[in-house]
Amino acid sequence: MADLLDKFLHDDPTLPGAATILPPPPGTPDPLTWRVLEAVGDAQPSLGMPVAYAHADLRGTQGWRAQIEAAERLTRAGAMAPNRLLGLYTERSAAASGGIWERVREVQRLDAALRDGDGAAASEALLAAWPLVQAGELEVAMATLFAQPLQQLDLTPQAARLAFRAGLLSENYETVALGLDPERATAEERFLAAIARGMDPAETGRMPGQLAAAVALAFGPEPPVSEDMADRLAEGRLGEVILRILADLGGPGDPRVLANGLAALRALGLEDIARRTALESLLLERNG
Template identity: 75%
Template sequence: MPDFLLTRIDKLIEFGALDQAAAVLDTLDSDAPVLRLRRFDIGLLLGDEHTACQPVLREEPPVGDAAALIFCMARAGQWQEASALLDAAAEENRVAPYLAELLQHFLDGDETLPGASTLLPPPPGTPDPLTWRLREAVGDGLPTLGLPVSYAHADLRGTQGWRAQIEAAERLVRAGALSPNRLLGLYTERRAAASGGIWERVRVVQRLDTALRNADAAATSAALIDAWPQIQAGELEVPLASLYAQPLGQIGLTGEARAIAYRMGLLSEAYETVALGLPAGADAEERFLAAVARGLDPAQAGAMRGELAAAVALAFGPEPPLPEGMAERLAEGRLGEEMLRILMQLGGPGDPRVLAEGLGGLRALGLEDIARRTALESLLLERRG
């Protein structure tokens, strides 16, 4: 089995893209134990234990994980066999003591454990999906908010309160692992009963959504001005731009609301179309951004302050800088490696030199769309560093 396949699956899980990872594994339908166990983990994180256990219960080849097999045998109604396997595995140290105690409680049908999940302290760090699921099953569940984003899917199962579902959806949308429409559905599910914090964001997004559906330009303008700071506070500019950029661009806004809608449009997939529709009276910063969106030299069109803007101007200027050693690596046929190198560097801290060279490199490789969207997000979301 190629290492890159397992790496790809693990990266999808790390980013919270569990449905995508599951689709890859289900298409492969591999007998490899390591891939079957990854599918088991994904099923547990999605709250779909039935699907999770199907690859584990295949007899050949053995999955090689006693704890997973015990859990799945119990769910399949093979309680005596699971108990016997647990006794043997614990005696042979094939199951860690803490996990063995959790499994014993699970087999015994304990629903609530006083004080702690076991007599032993839990191991430090993030629990693996099975440990996390067993703790939930015996009444000692952990909140997902402090866990990696892949665990947030569990809060979308309908077993959690509305707030927990919204918080989980926001985390997953920020990571690009959930459709913004799913978040909007949660935002508009009911009226917010509390105030402040996340509830204020729910309230202003509901107002904006209602105003747009009613095609009320004045109400939309007021709602957008109120909503934008809340959207920024939640770092949800890009996903909400994908929802609202097009209708906002069609409703005829003016002043501050028009300026916000323009920036939202540049954060959407239709960024180039939005840039082509820039009004004649646009200011220097808007002209600068429009040039970037069209792949033109922004310094010839407008001006924008800041080191990142200067870096973008270099990358889209007449002589864009390139990463050191790029030509040599390409001459050696290392194209894929060079793409990954550039993308990894651009994913780090906002270093203007790295940004200029990375954007120049992407454009030289023909990745113009990625270069433009990266540049626009770097400029419009600069507050994140």
């Protein structure tokens, strides 16, 4: 740090042989070191650093792509409002193609179709944009932005089914579920709608997979609560129980842990968190 501050205060790169080249700091530099390195011309990229460092890339001095990548990281972590990400997406026209630019382009097209109230264009744009949104793990953010306007348009059948599933990832998931026509819905859609309404899904539909079976158990007539957890609750260790549940639910997708965790959240009166956790567990595909 002393060498770095000396370089910051005294080095004059315009003088021959005056500039000092310092080795890169080991590990993750602290915020002060990181900003001083930037000030002396040895900026370290924020990609691969803790997500808090991504805020620095939102400055206007950074390129548009760097800003979008930082905004996506922060949005995935829940540290930035989705509307700000949309603002960056729609700031200008994407000049390049492939990768992140395809996602930008398709989200722009979807946003424009929704503003125009064009159901056919919105259907086409949604079907094209959603796989790219999934690749960026931004489904919840995009659902927050677009779920409500999508429900108000006359979409094609395929797009309507996708809009229903996307809507269940938004905070208005229960309203979306109430709008489902059970006569036209598939068994899987009826299952998801039952979870969104806090009902026993076994009475209305079915969804394949071990996670779905675990969710059905948690929302069934006899939800499982482990004896260990019941003992902690009896001792008044409510905070500890909640922290343990959240830690377990954030780990690998073990169906038994999911069933116990969801049942415990419901028993504690955290119904909204339980429903949203169940829906996200069923609808989001995560590999790590």
